[in-house]
Amino acid sequence: MCDTCGCSADSGAVLRKPGNSDYHVHVSESGHGDHHHEGHHDHEHRDHHHEKKSRTIALELDVLQKNNLLAERNRGYFEARNIFVLNFLSSPGSGKTSLLEKIIPLLQQHTAVAVIEGDQQTTNDAERIQALGVPVIQINTGSGCHLDALMINSAVKELELQDNSLLCIENVGNLVCPALFDLGEALKVVIISVTEGDDKPLKYPTMFHEADLCILNKIDLLPYVAFDVRKCRENAMRVNHHLEWFELSAKTGEGVGAWQEWIENKLKLR
């Protein structure tokens, strides 16, 4: 049972807003606030005295089709309103939120920005983003390990997005599962930090293969860690030779200008 509203939903993602503990929407296919109750399937007693006929039916169905179709719907909506969407992916602690805190004030001068935050629990990240004065919504996935297209579809309905804006989606910190789920974004941005291993792209190749852009964060710490930037970049390029590459520090701001320019170019070109 859901602790907040007392409904019978015992799992599934929940949308939250920072600073408003009453706001609470379950993600469901039938629209917000409408809890989806799974019907109880009575187990039918099989009559073993009758002959059973079995037959095989061809399906040829992509297992991720449902998510992919919904992601395309999201994508169409974003395209129609000229909203540029970036999906940020990394392990926990690579600095996704810090990077957003750094870049958003710089971009905001010319472009409206909104953020969707994904975490298993808490609205901590959404609170940090809200302090920047941009619209933000938190998705708490509960036991879920990734965001999916349905969660984004629901979250977008709760966010007042402006035409010609930038939407940043911060996925759940996880380098495995989110790689498989298209959300309808324009590009995927994978972030690694120099406090991780430089072989990360080889250890988690699916994520690096799916990404369009890789950001190496925390380069201000390079003097203190055994991290080989050249080797890491080489590893990333082995997995995905189309990957674009940036090195920066969200803390000191070093290298952020080049990435800002990249985003502004993308915003102009769309």
Next chain:
Amino acid sequence: MHEMSIALSIVEAVEAKAREEGAERISGIDLVIGKLAGIEPESLKFCFSAAAKGTLSEEALLAIQEPEGVGACGECGKLFPVSFYYAECPDCRSLRITIVSGEEFVIQSITIEEQEGE
């Protein structure tokens, strides 16, 4: 553990089809999961048994085909087996490899049981 949400979507998809066909239960599900699809078949089977509880596919057997990955070299065009995304062309040593197969993840078919004479 994305396998759980994937198991649930498989159960949902086959349930819909089986009901459409008037099935009494689903006895088998044939899946194709490429070696590069990012899905662990064993983990999926484990999750499936939980996801299928109380549905038509509760007793269904999962038959999983796992096609090998195939890469195409962007330099010389050679096709060769790959087991990772960071493959290297065995002929020209190029790293500009495009995966052409091994990422498929498809429900191929289901076997349903129905009452004779219905």
